[in-house]
Amino acid sequence: MSSASPASKRTVSFFHDPDFGQHYLGPEHAMKPFRFALTCELVMSYGLHEQMSIYSPRLLSSMEMTKFHTEEYVSFLQQVAPDGPVSQSEPNPFNIGEDCPSFVGLFPYCQRSCGGSVTGAAHLIAGHSDIAVNWMGGMHHAKRNEASGFCYANDIVLGILELLKFIPRVLYIDIDIHHGDGVEEAFYTTDRVMTVSFHKHGNSFFPGTGAVSDAGVGPGLGYAVNVPLNDGMDDESYTTLFKAVIRDVMEHFRPGAIVLQCGADSLANDRLGCFNLTIGGHGECVDFVKSLGLPLMVLGGGGYTLPNVARCWAYETALCVGARIPEEVPKHEFYEYYGPDYCLNIVKNNQQNMNTREDFDRLYQKVYTQLRSIQPAPGVGLTSMPAGVGLDLQADIDMGEDSAGNSRVTATAADLGRTLDAEDRRGLRPSEFVD
Numbered sequence: 001m002s003s004a005s006p007a008s009k010r011t012v013s014f015f016h017d018p019d020f021g022q023h024y025l026g027p028e029h030a031m032k033p034f035r036f037a038l039t040c041e042l043v044m045s046y047g048l049h050e051q052m053s054i055y056s057p058r059l060l061s062s063m064e065m066t067k068f069h070t071e072e073y074v075s076f077l078q079q080v081a082p083d084g085p086v087s088q089s090e091p092n093p094f095n096i097g098e099d100c101p102s103f104v105g106l107f108p109y110c111q112r113s114c115g116g117s118v119t120g121a122a123h124l125i126a127g128h129s130d131i132a133v134n135w136m137g138g139m140h141h142a143k144r145n146e147a148s149g150f151c152y153a154n155d156i157v158l159g160i161l162e163l164l165k166f167i168p169r170v171l172y173i174d175i176d177i178h179h180g181d182g183v184e185e186a187f188y189t190t191d192r193v194m195t196v197s198f199h200k201h202g203n204s205f206f207p208g209t210g211a212v213s214d215a216g217v218g219p220g221l222g223y224a225v226n227v228p229l230n231d232g233m234d235d236e237s238y239t240t241l242f243k244a245v246i247r248d249v250m251e252h253f254r255p256g257a258i259v260l261q262c263g264a265d266s267l268a269n270d271r272l273g274c275f276n277l278t279i280g281g282h283g284e285c286v287d288f289v290k291s292l293g294l295p296l297m298v299l300g301g302g303g304y305t306l307p308n309v310a311r312c313w314a315y316e317t318a319l320c321v322g323a324r325i326p327e328e329v330p331k332h333e334f335y336e337y338y339g340p341d342y343c344l345n346i347v348k349n350n351q352q353n354m355n356t357r358e359d360f361d362r363l364y365q366k367v368y369t370q371l372r373s374i375q376p377a378p379g380v381g382l383t384s385m386p387a388g389v390g391l392d393l394q395a396d397i398d399m400g401e402d403s404a405g406n407s408r409v410t411a412t413a414a415d416l417g418r419t420l421d422a423e424d425r426r427g428l429r430p431s432e433f434v435d
Helices: 034-045 071-079 106-126 155-164 181-186 235-253 279-291 306-321 357-373 414-419
Strands: 012-015 053-055 131-134 170-174 193-200 224-229 257-261 296-299 399-401 407-409
Touching: 012 106, 012 306, 034 306, 071 106, 106 131, 106 155, 106 296, 131 306, 155 170, 155 181, 155 257, 155 296, 170 235, 181 193, 193 235, 224 235, 224 357, 235 279, 235 357, 257 279, 279 296, 279 306
Parallel strands: 012 053, 012 131, 053 407, 131 296, 170 193, 170 257, 193 224, 257 296
Antiparallel strands: 399 407
16 A cells, blocks of 8 residues: 555645544444544645644634524534533434534534634635645535534535536535435435445445435436446455546536545444445546546545544545555554554455456446546536635745745634625525536
């Protein structure tokens, strides 16, 4: 396993909030935000922070969250746990319960996750970076009016809505083991966003959606692409199918930007997963998407074996910046989490791959037929930014230099996000692509 060569470097913005890793959903809950702290420490131990711009994202406001979520739901998130957990036996209309419990700091948790994705989208729009990385994001199950699958606020949808202000078509790709149902549902009726999800399907596996026949409705018919898979997917099978599907998607949809959800629960030996991918195989998908050369937002997602999540996302951060990093984990504060071998990659298990070549051929043919049926994309690129909304980056952010003399951002980008808040840049309102 090796990272990308330096020749493939692109400018990267990395969103980091040290308080995010301190959130706690409870001792028995599988979702541990501490994995973000593990990831960031590993990223820094490899020196990757010196090869990208680091930003502390602004906290997304409640009003901004209502660009997708309902006012009633956002208000509920603000009030549900001001002083600690509420009784999970209390009825509520927003699906707060065992999977999505209330906890101290719930709303700031959502603000940080969403702030990273929306500000990351603003960076891509402004051309300040080629790739925006937000490992706090990727909460793909959250719905417009309820929490779902450990997800409360859908940072992905909010980030895509930001991109749609200036980019005619956005491609969303999901390599989490669970179907990206919340994102698909949000854009199920539009042809401006294509959602492509590779996921485990069947045997009552959560969330139970994402059959290949689920392809969108109305103007969005054909723009929801689902690749349902069986247990035991290995590197060779997964990456071969992934590249074939994404090549065809690019040919027929021709997006102006890509959002990639990198859920690490598709790795071998994940606490809640059933695939058999190594970090090298998972990362090969990220590197392939990066090679397409479009503005790219890279997000987190699932992942419940904590050291493996950090391994995966640190490796994929290296891919984003085009750095080669050694297999041996450097000594740092959380070094002991990576024992007993203290290596970056993970070993796949002896799980049988329940996906056959015939399965792949049949699935690929269905996807290919679906893609051929959509309206060919017009030959347009990034929509020009109207006069007066350009960013003075020197005024908005505090630039520093690393030891090599490269520019590196150390302060927040709050003004950057606010500059691009207006909904009327092209007469497009987010509700047009959600309702």
